[in-house]
Amino acid sequence: MTRPRLxxxxxxxDPVTLDEALGRLESWLDAGRPSAHTVVTLNPEFIMQARAEDAEQxxxxxxxxxxxRADLVTADGVGIVWAARRLLGEDVPRAPGFDLASGLMRRRGAQLRVFFLGSKPGVAEAAAAAAxxxxxxxxxxVxxxxxxxxxxxxxxELVRESGADLLLTGMGAGRQEMFNEYWRxxxxxxxxxxxGGVLDVLAGTAALAPDWTRRAGVEWVWRVAGDRKRWGRAPRLGQFVLLVSRQSRSGGRS
Incomplete structure (x- = not known):
């Protein structure tokens, strides 16, 4: 039984397991065209960035x-799982972006036409070859x-003319979601x-977090600690923890 959206x-x-999420994606593929669905893998950085942009505007x-407006929004990391339990009293499974992309490609294989969009020049080509x-x-x-x-x-229009079944858009938080929604x-x-960085992982230009961090749901800690380019994002994670803590103390549910 499908749990209602939170x-x-x-x-x-959407409190869906990885298998449930993949099943939904496959049902959209089976439905064929005209059919356009967007998927967001929610993490703490998305929430803090969106709230900052809302305040600015x-x-x-x-x-x-x-x-x-996304058709499916999954919990990408342990921060979202923790926040949902703390604020909503709900246990939400994780369905990270890499697992969704790789799982769908593994299930559909040669039946699946994929467009690889994002990252630096050359990375999408390498990701496509690897996939x-x-x-x-x-x-x-690509x-x-x-x-x-x-x-x-x-x-x-290039994506449309390609006849792709799956579009992997890796252009960074916000930009990729807005592009997919506006041009869907x-x-x-x-x-x-x-x-996000799925194309870089597929291409081998970024490493997938170790299994133990993925099982624990704390791969973001490993990534931030190991990549100086990500250090500037760490304050947002701290802000997220403070936001959830304040909401929890005040009994907020929004």
Whole structure:
């Protein structure tokens, strides 16, 4: 029985297991076109960034709107699991972005046409080659993520013309979710997943966190500690803990 969607700190959250999430993605693939669904893998950084953008704009930001309109929002990390238990009294399973992408490619294999969009020039090509070799998927197309917003329509039309079944969009928090949401009807891809650094992991330019950190749900600690480029993101994690603690003390449920 499917559990109803939750609202965590003003954003949607679907309490689905990894298998349930993959089953839903496969049902969208089986439904065929016209069909366009967006998937968000929610983490503490998303929540803090969206709240900051909402405050700056004096209302709901495009990032927040994209997450609200997503067809599936899963818990990416242990921070979301902890917050849902603390604020909502709900046990929410994790369904991280890498596990969704790799799981779907493993299940569908050669039946699946994938467009790899994001990261630096050359990375999407390497990710596509690795995914084709490891999972047997068809490569619908590739494009780096370093393009200006005035090129969004061109890239969206490129994705549409590719006939992709799955779009992996790795352009960073906010940018990837907004791109998928805004251009969803143009691209008309059954499953569009904002996947962060998944392309880098597939390409071998970034390491997947060790199994023990993934089992414990604390791979973000390993990543932040091991990559100086991520150190600037650490304060947001601290802010998230404080936000959840304040909400919990005040009895907040939003």
């Amino acid at each position: 609202t965590l700190l003003g954003l949607p959250l 004096g209302g709901e930001s495009a990032f927040t709107q994209a997450m609200r 084709s070799s490891q999972y047997g998927v068809q490569v619908a197309g 494009h780096h993520g370093y393009f200006d917003r005035n090129e969004d329509q061109r890239v969206a 009807d143009v691209m008309n891809v059954p499953v569009m997943l904002g996947c």
